[in-house]
Structures are given as structure tokens and as C-alpha cells.
Amino acid sequence: xxxxxxxxxxxxxxxxxxxxxxxxxxxxxxxxxxxxxxxxxxxxxxxxxxxxxxxxxxxxxxxxxxxxxxxxxxxxxxxxxxxxxxxxxxxxxxxxxxxxxxxxxxxxxxxxxxxxxxxxxxxxxxxxx
Numbered sequence: 829x830x831x832x833x834x835x836x837x838x839x840x841x842x843x844x845x846x847x848x849x850x851x852x853x854x855x856x857x858x859x860x861x862x863x864x865x866x867x868x869x870x871x872x873x874x875x876x877x878x879x880x881x882x883x884x885x886x887x888x889x890x891x892x893x894x895x896x897x898x899x900x901x902x903x904x905x906x907x908x909x910x911x912x913x914x915x916x917x918x919x920x921x922x923x924x925x926x927x928x929x930x931x932x933x934x935x936x937x938x939x940x941x942x943x944x945x946x947x948x949x950x951x952x953x954x955x956x957x
Contacts, residue, residue: 830855831953836946840893842885843941845874845952849924850931852954858926864955866921871911871945873918874952879938892917892944911945918942923957 830852834843849865856863867874878884892914902909924939925932931939941952 829953829955831951834941834943834950834952836941836943836948836950838943839946840889841943841946842875842888843943844879844938845941846879846931846933846939848952849939849954853926853929853931856954856956858956859929860927862923862925862957863931864921864923864957865939866953866955867941868951868953869915869920871908871915872948872950873915873920873942873944874922875918875940875942876922876924876933876937877940878936879940880936885940908945914942914944 832848832852834845836843849863853863865874877888896910896913896917898910900910904912922939941950943950
């Protein structure tokens with residue numbers, strides 16, 4: 829397992845972590861297989877989506893904010909229930925194939941760390957599977 833840190837500067841943010849995940853694959857010396865990219869947080873997530881057009885990320889953040897608003901009368905006393913719901917919807921992990929020592933992503937795919945309760949300092953873990 830290889831871990832790294834992500835710092836976020838806003839309540840909701842998507843951070844491109846593709847190069848850090850590739851460095852983890854390099855550090856583990858993987859040739860072929862898969863890695864589990866895991867976020868050990870209940871108010872964050874990880875997804876794979878387009879990285880070429882920045883509007884895709886903006887649309888994702890806005891869609892999640894519309895679907896899960898902060899002011900929906902949540903019961904969770906800490907005040908960040910929306911972030912917990914978004915984390916469950918997006919998920920805390922992604923399985924990414926590795927071929928020839930490289931992440932086997934599609935032409936437009938990027939690995940995104942998803943912040944839903946920032947700004948914060950977060951951990952990401954990459955496990956060989």
C-alpha cells in the first residue's frame with residue numbers, strides 16, 4: 829500500500845490525483861493487475877471521469893449540490909450530512925486496471941479525489957489487488 833495526501837481549498841472540490849496514483853503504481857513496481865484507490869473518509873470520495881474538459885468537473889459538483897443540498901433539514905448534528913450522503917453516492921474507492929506498469933485509463937479518463945466537506949487535508953491509499 830502506498831499513501832499520499834491531498835489538500836483541498838473549498839467545501840466541494842474535485843482534485844486530479846491521476847499522477848499520484850501512477851507514482852504509487854511505480855513505487856509498488858506493478859506491471860499488470862489493478863489498484864484500489866481508497867479514501868478513508870466519510871465525507872470524501874474517489875471517482876473516474878473526464879479530465880479533458882474542466883466543465884465536466886464543474887457540472888459534477890453542481891449536480892451533486894442540486895441533488896444533495898446542504899440546507900435540506902438534515903438531522904446530523906455536526907452539520908455536514910450532505911457531505912456524508914455525497915460520499916456514499918460517489919463511493920470511497922475505485923478499482924483501476926494496470927497494464928504494462930501504467931494505469932489503463934481511457935483517453936479522457938482521470939482519477940478524481942472528491943471533497944465534500946472541505947477545505948481539509950485528506951489521505952488517499954493505493955492498494956495493489
